[in-house]
Amino acid sequence: MTPLGLYQPGTSVLHRAAAGHKFLALLALAVLIFVVHSPVWLGVTALAVTLGYPVARVSPRRCLQLVRLLVPVLGLVFAAQWWLVGFDSAAVVCLRLLVTLGAANLFTLTTRVDDLVTAVERGLRPTRRFGVRPERLGLLVGLTLQAVAALSMIAGQTREAQRARSAERSLPAFAVPFLIRTLRHADELGEALAARGVDDD
Amino acid sequence: MIEFEGIGHRYGEHAVLDDVTLRLTEQRVAFVGANGSGKSTLARMINGLVHPTGGRVLVDGVDPARQGRAVRNRVGFVFTNPDSQIVMPTAGEDVAFSLRKKGLSRAERERRASGMLARYGLAGYEEHPAHQLSGGQKQLLALCSMLVLEPDVLVCDEPTTLLDLRNKRRFVELLEQLPQQIVLVTHDLDLLGNFDRVVVLDEGRVAADDLPEPALEHYRKLIS
Numbered sequence: 496m497t498p499l500g501l502y503q504p505g506t507s508v509l510h511r512a513a514a515g516h517k518f519l520a521l522l523a524l525a526v527l528i529f530v531v532h533s534p535v536w537l538g539v540t541a542l543a544v545t546l547g548y549p550v551a552r553v554s555p556r557r558c559l560q561l562v563r564l565l566v567p568v569l570g571l572v573f574a575a576q577w578w579l580v581g582f583d584s585a586a587v588v589c590l591r592l593l594v595t596l597g598a599a600n601l602f603t604l605t606t607r608v609d610d611l612v613t614a615v616e617r618g619l620r621p622t623r624r625f626g627v628r629p630e631r632l633g634l635l636v637g638l639t640l641q642a643v644a645a646l647s648m649i650a651g652q653t654r655e656a657q658r659a660r661s662a663e664r665s666l667p668a669f670a671v672p673f674l675i676r677t678l679r680h681a682d683e684l685g686e687a688l689a690a691r692g693v694d695d696d
Numbered sequence: 697m698i699e700f701e702g703i704g705h706r707y708g709e710h711a712v713l714d715d716v717t718l719r720l721t722e723q724r725v726a727f728v729g730a731n732g733s734g735k736s737t738l739a740r741m742i743n744g745l746v747h748p749t750g751g752r753v754l755v756d757g758v759d760p761a762r763q764g765r766a767v768r769n770r771v772g773f774v775f776t777n778p779d780s781q782i783v784m785p786t787a788g789e790d791v792a793f794s795l796r797k798k799g800l801s802r803a804e805r806e807r808r809a810s811g812m813l814a815r816y817g818l819a820g821y822e823e824h825p826a827h828q829l830s831g832g833q834k835q836l837l838a839l840c841s842m843l844v845l846e847p848d849v850l851v852c853d854e855p856t857t858l859l860d861l862r863n864k865r866r867f868v869e870l871l872e873q874l875p876q877q878i879v880l881v882t883h884d885l886d887l888l889g890n891f892d893r894v895v896v897l898d899e900g901r902v903a904a905d906d907l908p909e910p911a912l913e914h915y916r917k918l919i920s
Contacts, residue, residue: 502785504823609789613802630796641785644827648779683780686745690773690781691794691841692765 501644502607509551509605515614521602528591534583537590544597551605561600569593603640612637634693638684645684649676697721697756698742698849698879704750705737705900712737713748714900720879722892724872726908727881728915729897738897739881742851743771755849772842772876774852778834779827787813787829787837788822794841812840816870832863839870850876856884885912 504510509517524540531537548558569589576585612633619629653673654663662668688694698720705713713734727735740746741753744760744767752759760767775781784790791809792802800808810822816836821829826837835855842850852871856864868887871878880891888894894911896904896918904914 501825502823504786607789608785609792638783641783644785645779648827680780683775683777684783687775687781688783689745690743690768690775691783691845692768692797 501603503553503557503604505552505605507551507605509547509601512605513614514606514610515618517602517606518611518614521598524598525595528594532587534586534590537587537594541590541594541597544594544601547598547601551601553601553604557604561597565593565596608637608640611640645680646677649673649680652676697754698877699754700738700741700751701754702751703738703741703748703753705734705741705746705748712900715751716897716900716902717751718895718902718905720877720893722877724878724891724893725880726888726891726894727879727897728883728885728888728894728912729903730919732899733897734900735881735897736853739851739853739879740773742849742879743768743773745773769845770847771849771851772845772847774835774838774842774850774855776854776857778831778838778858781838781841782826782834785825785827786822787818787824787826790826790837791841791844794844808844809840812844813837816840816843832859832866835859835863835867836870839867843874843876847876849879850874851879851881853881854883855880856882856887885915888912 528537528540531540569592572592573585573589576588615636616629616633619627619632623629650673653669653676656672657663657665657668660668698718700716700718700720703713703716704711712732716734716738727739729735737746741748742755742760744764747761752761755767755771758767760771782790784793788806788809791812792805795805795808798805806822810819813819813821816839818829818833818836818840821833821837826834829837835858839855850871856867859867864884864887868880868884871880872890880888882888888908891908894904894906894908895902896911896915898918903918904911906914
């Protein structure tokens with residue numbers, strides 16, 4: 496299984512845009528989405544984000560994967576919201592979710608982590624005089640994105656092991672090995688980073 | 697030259713290493729021993745990932761417990777599980793990540809990363825998702841990410857354990873051709889024929905220290 500949001504090489508406009516600008520645009524979009532309440536405008540934004548996928552020439556397989564993940568989540572949220580608050584509010588919440596998840600996924604699909612780390616480091620350089628260490632924060636951003644892929648891989652493998660023992664419905668059979676393997680991964684990653692001299696500055 | 701002077705190490709009550717003294721001057725050295733014999737702990741002391749609780753380690757006269765940074769600049773380390781040591785999503789980025797602190801331009805980092813990948817059979821994999829490489833390729837990538845820093849010593853902790861036979865052979869042959877001094881921790885005894893020295897550890901002590909053939913013979917007797 497390909498973890499969601501893994502970088503997909505390409506040469507489209509979105510791939511070539513500067514990582515820092517894309518990151519700021521993503522943050523701005525996230526803020527904007529929570530200020531706007533009109534379902535119409537949210538719908539327009541959602542459409543714009545969706546159009547970004549063909550622009551970035553994301554493979555149909557990847558798009559389908561995203562749809563398969565989003566539809567059940569959005570469906571569930573929509574149903575719950577409709578029942579609890581009402582149709583209009585449910586539509587607004589779901590459109591917001593759609594826009595943020597869709598845009599964030601588009602961002603990671605078209606941005607190399609290395610470029611993002613460099614952009615964060617460069618952007619935060621002025622904060623150095625306040626004691627911030629930009630290269631640490633850049634690494635943090637990179638490792639956070641990488642953690643998503645690492646955790647989904649561990650979860651996938653744990654679920655396979657669960658199935659092999661016909662224990663699909665047992666929560667401990669998933670949670671215990673998942674936690675242990677995650678902690679061990681953290682230990683190993685820490686050692687590997689230390690061996691590469693990351694903590695030596 | 698790597699020197700262990702009266703190394704002792706304990707995890708709580710449990711002693712994993714007891715009075716180990718070695719001077720490693722040979723180009724290719726292997727540590728062999730059963731699980732829990734202390735060989736991985738000993739290897740980790742070479743770049744200061746673990747500090748001994750007794751005695752001291754010197755790498756060309758520098759103590760990794762005191763000057764970890766200086767030693768790690770010169771000692772590379774390859775782990776068993778490549779999934780934990782690959783920290784960036786694509787192969788090219790992972791190799792370039794090692795060079796971050798070298799003050800090179802992005803283009804130069806990418807150029808060196810590509811050159812490294814091409815040299816070890818991963819040409820054209822720069823933009824390939826690192827976690828979708830095969831096990832053998834991942835371990836090669838981990839090796840590239842270390843070698844790009846041009847270390848003097850390369851410590852490998854069971855790097856072939858997760859590989860198939862053909863990749864095991866390829867990996868060890870590759871290690872044998874490197875200009876670096878190699879310290880290889882392993883269970884794959886058949887691959888050590890060309891090594892200069894094999895140290896057998898048993899319950900935290902040196903049980904044999906010899907050329908591969910006599911040392912491995914001793915080890916096979918020990919475990920039978």
